[in-house]
Amino acid sequence: MSARPAEAAPPIRTRGIVRENRPEGSYWRLTLSVADFTRFAPGQFVMLSPGAELAAPRTDPLLPRPMAVYRARAAEGAGCEVEVLYKVTGRGTALLSSARPPEAVAVVGPLGRGFPLPPPGTRGLVVGGGTGIASLYELAARASARGDVRVLLGARSARDLEIARDFAALPLRLRLATEDGSRGRTGLVTELLAEELATSDPLLVYACGPTPMMRRAAEMAAAAGQGCLVSLENPMACGFGVCLGCAAPLREGGFALVCRDGPVFEAARVEWENLA
Amino acid sequence: MSARPAEAAPPIRTRGIVRENRPEGSYWRLTLSVADFTRFAPGQFVMLSPGAELAAPRTDPLLPRPMAVYRARAAEGAGCEVEVLYKVTGRGTALLSSARPPEAVAVVGPLGRGFPLPPPGTRGLVVGGGTGIASLYELAARASARGDVRVLLGARSARDLEIARDFAALPLRLRLATEDGSRGRTGLVTELLAEELATSDPLLVYACGPTPMMRRAAEMAAAAGQGCLVSLENPMACGFGVCLGCAAPLREGGFALVCRDGPVFEAARVEWENLA
């Protein structure tokens, strides 16, 4: 496997003005306009304040939340519009869902090393589930503009896959699976992956989602002799390599920092057992 | 002096839905609709959460903020509309100013013992400044419906007295003073008080505002042989007599709890020196 994660653009700290923030199936879609951002690599992330910054600072919740850049486009004038797709899973994301235009959210980014595009002649096999789907759209969009891409998305039920419509609008093959059968194949996304791996074409698997799903995808890709990249979601305090809080254990020994060395890693390097 | 502070209605804990929250001169006017409140005595207060309660609880700022009931009227259906007039002086009030309809604010109240109305034949002399003005409107309204009332309001400048328009709509004599002369008499409100005290009519002075102002008013009333009630603004944690945090030292020795025994006190009982 030769793909090397893309280099990161230098991060800055700035404010994102909430343009839109609304529920979409089981996700929320937050659109921020950020005056001084320019470019992101697919799979890069930002650290967002846990909720809008109102008329006075609060210290609870304290830490910023890592969120993938779902989609970014140059805004009219300068800067860009950044879309974040998130699930409300705790206090920080719940407070984020209370943010309304034109409140401001503190943003640090772009951070981390994102996904490299598939090398020429290699098919990209993008496998997503849960909040992991948010890390994959920009990759799917850019890769499908250049070459052959298939996207496999899995979820509990149809409500979790309303978001698939964005992927459906791209020039790629999209396959869905839900556990309750309410949309696409009944079952796990890894069952779709098994079918896609039954080929001798060169593939590069990109997986992002719940740890068991990524781990299984990694094992299947390895068994099929195909490359696999995963994007890890570890708790983070800083997002830029100074707190050492996000360390992921490596099979070669020692740790990598998910925020600085990742979040994208070659799956074969990850020591899944102790990932937390 | 015989006036005894009015008895308090039993307090409850409930939610106030923000109907309106907008700046008015140097104050903000917050209108809450509270389903299960019915009646307030003038000078009573509520404890409000420091800012709206959003989709998840936050513990900073921690404590509720005491705020006088500026005005309350029965709402259509049940409950009532409570108006609070506040100044942004710190984090809690700044966050309160970020609250927007239809967000909810936690409310405990009505609390404390409010102002008794002037006894028959006694003129009410209502002296207000700063945030203290908010404690006096309901008193002025009810007292002026029954008898002779004069209201003296003082402030730095005209911007602080936009609120006087509410008082001007009442059947009472209103006199204003500003330090910069931008509205009413140039000078301190106590200068107006001195003039009003030059009478042999029986008076009851009601003062609420910055401590030096209340203290001075109390001294002047005492020298003139007239009664004086003040409404104290001590920091509070609970508002209903259990934390013992709001204690005000008394001239007779010991302490009174501002939240439970007050906030309205006979001025002569207050040991101003150690009020904090």
Add this chain to the structure above:
Amino acid sequence: MSARAPLAPDRVDARVNLGGIALRNPVLTASGTFGYGTEFAPFLDLRRLGGIVSKSLTVAPRTGNLPARIAETASGMLNAIGLENVGVEAFVREKLPALHPDVVVVASVFGTEMEHYAQVCARLEGEPRVAGFEINASCPHVKSGGIEFGQRADVLAELVRTVRRAARKPLLVKLSPNVTSIAEMARVCEGEGADGLSLVNTLQALDVDVETRRPLLRNVLGGLSGPAIRPVALRMVFQASHAVKIPICGIGGIETAEDAIKFLLCGATAVQVGTANYRNPAVAGEIADGIRAHAARHGFARVADLVGALEVPGV
């Protein structure tokens, strides 16, 4: 984590026994944050609680410190009330009778000398409405001419010994968190015959007004309480529960049923709710209900089975 099948909440037995004090559920309210109980009547039926702990009582009534006595800090508050209380006599004559007979009352006891503690307990021994004593061995903000009773092992031992002689009722000792080793202090109390421990009291602290350049509290130093201290309190309960066999009442920053359950898992048999009562005077009842619901959802038929059920990973 062993999965268990959920139960109906009414099938959960919430009772616990705190060193001889039988409680209908593990939620008490903390000394000094709940007045004498009656103040909460408008908000909460006290019979929903495991019990209440009185404001710390002294032999004679005490007046407190000059203001300012309280201040807000990040997710916490400081207080230096000065142990103002009505005194043990007024407590017996006025406060106790005002409470419904089904409310379990623990009397918090304090004195500036050891004998005073014993006197207060002796006065309350014959009071059937007092279920037990909680010795306040830790008061960082009263100038008793030195360090806290609960900060030196030998002093604490002597205090517990002195009080134990006067007290036949269940005796809890409330520990100061301002110590190097909470385990040592816990063992000292167990050794002197305490029936249980309450921890923690407030962390000694200070805050400043940068505009006036004065301390926020007139007393300069005060006690820090509230959610800010919860992780420190949890650690101390965990350490103390591994050091002694007597039951522990966990205190510090409890705002929700989840917070309370953290203390149970770390080894507390019961908990006390303090500062949270100010934000929400009905919160202690909500926490009691929430613990039952949590136990049911996780398939624990007895809340007592949650006590010490923390699963510590092998390293």
Add this chain to the structure above:
Amino acid sequence: MSARAPLAPDRVDARVNLGGIALRNPVLTASGTFGYGTEFAPFLDLRRLGGIVSKSLTVAPRTGNLPARIAETASGMLNAIGLENVGVEAFVREKLPALHPDVVVVASVFGTEMEHYAQVCARLEGEPRVAGFEINASCPHVKSGGIEFGQRADVLAELVRTVRRAARKPLLVKLSPNVTSIAEMARVCEGEGADGLSLVNTLQALDVDVETRRPLLRNVLGGLSGPAIRPVALRMVFQASHAVKIPICGIGGIETAEDAIKFLLCGATAVQVGTANYRNPAVAGEIADGIRAHAARHGFARVADLVGALEVPGV
């Protein structure tokens, strides 16, 4: 409070001297929260700071604890990183040269045995880029087979003595807050020749996931930092500054210039910014500017004149 006439900010002399380390302003960044400095280049010109304190360095590189290593608490966070660091050699060869020569660097030093501390200092003695040492005597989360160096006066004394012999550069000792008497520990360090004190390190703490019934950190115990601990840290700085004459560097929950000034008023000559760097990587620079502005507004021509300027009311 004595009123003074405001000054222009550029007329304020912000320099302070921290036990022989000359700083252009009193704001440093705290060990373990600022990496090796270079990571902040995108956000902040490090020359705006008084200085930076490195991640604690050991003789050999160290790998850290298994995850989870961090968790969020009310206005704070827990960490149990496990003192992962590149080791003193890589620090000298790779990290130091990457910093602009005008950046003042204090090397934080750690070891599991006293001799290791001395070895690290000895290796750095000849390094002109190292302005001084900060001895990390308090690490509640590394299983060194017992209690922290900084929790026992005799152990701490021996540690400082051992290191002092190896270190001619200015020597700061960073104290643990997990002690009964911070004043005693401060005096011990002064007695053994320390040039200054840094306080506080993190408060030992614990938090729990009630759904899985496991500690949030793999290491079970961790260190609490952030705004939650600020009032405790202020109290300790206040007490230590009254106990010793050597200068103090105040640490704990500093998020704003106001917070930093509170520490100065309580007797700290300088401060360190820790957890706040995560929320806002430019914050240390903003705090440095804010202190100057505050001093100017209050008419202090020298920031050093704010040190210990707390006005304590008579009672």
